[in-house]
Amino acid sequence: MSKPVLVGDVGGTKIRLALASSSLGHVQLHNIKVYDDPTIPSFEDAIEDYLSSSDVKPKSALFALAGPIADDGSIKLTNRTWPRVVPSVIQSRFLIDSATIVNDFAAMARAIPEIPNDSFETVIExxxxxxxxxxxxxxxxxxxxxxxxxxxxxxxxxxxxxxxxxxxxxxxxxxxxxxxxxxxxxxxxxxxxxxxxxxxxxxxxxxxxxxxxxxxxxxxxxxxxxxxxxxxxxxxxxxxxxxxxxxxxxxxxxxxxxxxxxxxxxxxxxxxxxxxxxxxxxxxxxxxxxxxxxxxxxPVSVLMHDEAPLIGAAALALE
Incomplete structure (x- = not known):
């Protein structure tokens, strides 16, 4: 089993954080935690809460956030009023060797090959x-x-x-x-x-x-x-x-x-x-x-899987 990686999915409503590892080529998620409190002042505060309750201290992280990525790898979320999320700030604050930010739909797309067929509802066959x-x-x-x-x-x-x-x-x-x-x-x-x-x-x-x-x-x-x-x-x-x-x-x-x-x-x-x-x-x-x-x-289908972006973030992080 690979060393655990901290992964996250942040949209306009919910924050999901988890530890990810790979075993025999399959992505595995552990300790999933969902935050839906709109008063959380920043993404870093959510990370702080998550890591404070975990015995595992990951050395790398990849987060999928909703918004365009800037040239320096940071992001200003489209549908949140948070300060800009900067990878180097996360690395410094949480003593992580590497932190990467990707667009949330990069993670969503990368999840598709990892998800079983029964998680899709057919619209056009x-x-x-x-x-x-x-x-x-x-x-x-x-x-x-x-x-x-x-x-x-x-x-x-x-x-x-x-x-x-x-x-x-x-x-x-x-x-x-x-x-x-x-x-x-x-x-x-x-x-x-x-x-x-x-x-x-x-x-x-x-x-x-x-x-x-x-x-x-x-x-x-x-x-x-x-x-x-x-x-x-x-x-x-x-x-x-x-x-x-x-x-x-x-x-x-x-x-x-x-x-x-x-x-x-x-x-x-x-x-x-x-x-x-x-x-x-x-x-x-x-x-x-x-x-x-x-x-x-x-064909057109609808994905019915709440953890898909986390799975995609894990796949991107572990590749």
Missing amino acids: SHFSPEGPILVTGPGTGHGVSTLIQSVTGGWHVMTGEGGHSAFAPRNMREAAIRDVIARTYNYVSVEMIVSGRWLMPVYEAICELERVTPEDLSPQNILDRADAGDKVCVEVCKFRANALMGAVGDAALITGAHAGVVLTGGVAERMVKWLRTTEASDRFLERGPMSPFLAHT
Whole structure:
């Protein structure tokens, strides 16, 4: 068994920390701890709490954080108000020989080959096994995008970007009207602002305005429950977001040539499986005009595995 490595996954809502090791080529996680307290003042404070309760003092660490990595390896998280996270500061404070920061969707993508098939829910099935890149993308608090490519030697390479912040492209007049209501306040309307958890209420409120009804203070689960019961506004919220997500995912798959498959991740995608499987949503992914055959055999699935980014961080750290 390899020496333990401290790994972490930090999104806009939760922090997960664990010790990772490798045995016979398989990643193993130990002592997983989840923090969901929004008042934690910094990432370093979470690390401090975790290490204070552990008898193991790791000498290396790799953390997957939601945001673009700067040239010096530091990161300012997109959906948190924390100070910038700097690897050298972590090394000095916790006497760690090496600390590395990667984009959270680099870890999410790298986890895919390590996770069993029964952790995936099929959205669009394919009876073919095409070779090529795998697009790993999805809405949680924000919306991440990455591409996983297998090398000729059998290893894996991950490419990340900030595709969630690409512009939302309406497909009809109603979608354009919803976009325009949101744009009055925020000007630029990205895909993330339409499909992610953080932006659910602006979408709901925009549809309420167009329907001339007063918005209520609803939780995401309230909206899903009301949609299941046939509430007109909540049904449109779910359909609109599912269609928008599948449309954006189809765009990204077309751009990256993701013949080997698309994996949707994140808590929002997990809760939207029913709506993503509708014919209307599937058509948003598949209909590409003259290029529709390009995606005709690309499978789409939803990953149902809370520890995936930790597994991916461990795989990256232990490679």
